[in-house]
Amino acid sequence: MHAPKPSVDASHPAPAPARTGALNLADEARKREVRTSWLLSAPALLVLVTAASGPLLIVLVYSFLAAGDYGGVVWSLSGEGWFKVFLSRDIFDDTVGIADAHLTIFWRSVRLSMLTTLICIALGFPTAWFIATRSRESRNVWLFLITIPFWTNLLIRTFAIMEVIRSEGIVNTVLMTAGVIERPIQMMYTDFAILLGMAYVYLPLMVLPLYAAMERLDFRLIEAAYDLYASRWRVLRRIVVPLVKPGLIAGSILVFIPSLGAYVTPRVLGGGKNMMLGNLIELQFGQGRNWPLGAALSLTLLVIVMVALIFYVRIVQKEAASRE
């Protein structure tokens, strides 16, 4: 992922040995540079290999083992974990069919994550635009305000949302005191609550890349468009959106991926009646005592994320190609 750059060592030119020719000398220096850059990136590579690939490998191996009676795995090869991700043997008549429950949960996760992304775009786009069009000094203040939620733990933020929307929470109390409603609106334990929670938590991840793209926008292009009698809608659609597209896509990816694996938000705000992928995986490692299935489900989630990323890279590459 992080290819070593030969230029890393450019500021420390190697002392040249006098007895070799000029060509050899250059060659030698380049070799040394490569060596140094490998050495310099060794800690990062080590962390990546041991802390990222290592556990992943364990998950992969576990997904092909048999489940232990009381959790854990038994060291014998088994396809049962993967089998159960997609197919289910009906426990009552032993027929094999599509794992309908898992597909429902996959689909709910993808659907809610896409909706979260759309909500974040709808809210984040104007916000980023607002910030990008402020004066240079005040922009930093606005950006700073956007990052404030990150100072607090996710769980605490989620519980804060709960205090706002629960039956005896702020919203219902205010509305009832004002006489707008007679009995509390049930907002907790619904998909609405999950969406609200996830959109709130991940919104900054949409605003920041969008802002980065908008900041570089050449506003003269917009002026030119207005001069040519383009409507506001047309300017947005034909000039702004195409130019900030990389930011838009990056933001969507940053929101979509963590939403897909969300665990805390559906658990706390969704009331646990309907699982998302994260909860399903937790069930297998905990009460379900089926680690191979949990491992296989985790890898399935990983594959979905990879597909989304490949999709993203393709789009960006196509954009780049068409611009040239």
Added chain:
Amino acid sequence: MKARLMFTATALAALVAAGPATAAGKLNIFNWGNYTNPELIEKFSKEHDVEVTITDYDSNSTALAKVKAGGHGFDIVVPSHSYVPIFISEGLLLESRPDQMENFKNMDPQWVDVDWDPGRHYTVPWQWGSTGVAVNREDYTGDINTSKIFLDPPEELVGKVNVVPEMADVMALALMYVGGESCSTDKEKLKAARDALMAAKPKWLSMDYGTTDKLSSGEWRASVNWNGSTFRARLANPPVEYGYPQEGFPLWMDSAAILADAQNVENAKLFLNFIMEPENAALISAFARYANGIKGSEAFMPEDMKDAPEINMPPELAGAGKFNKTCSKEAQDYYTAIWTELTK
């Protein structure tokens, strides 16, 4: 007592002399969160000059996984009865013979020859209780001694019931409701239990923990709940009452045991003996509001616990209480399949 202390002191001195591996005067307890009375620990520390550390866990499976992984440094663990056989069969517990300890005479005879530890060679009762239903009587005044409260909710409670996402308890309640038993592999019964759960789910509000708080605040009007938690909710919100489902309800007991790789075995033994003293057992109950298994502890319990309906099971319903078994892998897979379908 004195002789024992002398023995411990000598043993500890010998261990300290033998090497630095054993720290004298320490005890590390691994217990459920919000479950250990600080007064109890303070008293033990003072009496025996032992520094006690408590670490929390939130489920039996978490505790098992951590202990199995090793390197934890804990001396005592408090698993539920259904997990005790797993801990024993995995070789994780020390056969510390509580039945030969001085205070064993205080143990209520009904808890001595239990299925999960016959004769009490490994474990000492910590607390025991039941899983039933809690109902706010302002909403519903009918019979609450039934699983119908959540499996076929009366009109007044539709859309207001919470079900704790504790798979083993909920499945056991549903299986007993349809005439089966916990950890059943009888497909007829499993199917009936699944159908009952699936039909009831649209009438539930949520499937969440935190029952004490939300029943106290009145946000939930009914819930599958534990007796001690309901007791605490009633103290905060008097219309909350506890029902013992007549179709059958799970009983559970958490028991303290010494780990096989404990570093402070003698202190751990002192502790097991210590909590079999009625006065100390009463301290455990006074905190988490569940009954313990020690005779004579009632005398030391807080006044409000002595006649609490959540603690004293009505005799006509006591027979419906059954200890959950340790499910076989097959039964566990049925449970998980039904549970996944229920919460998909």
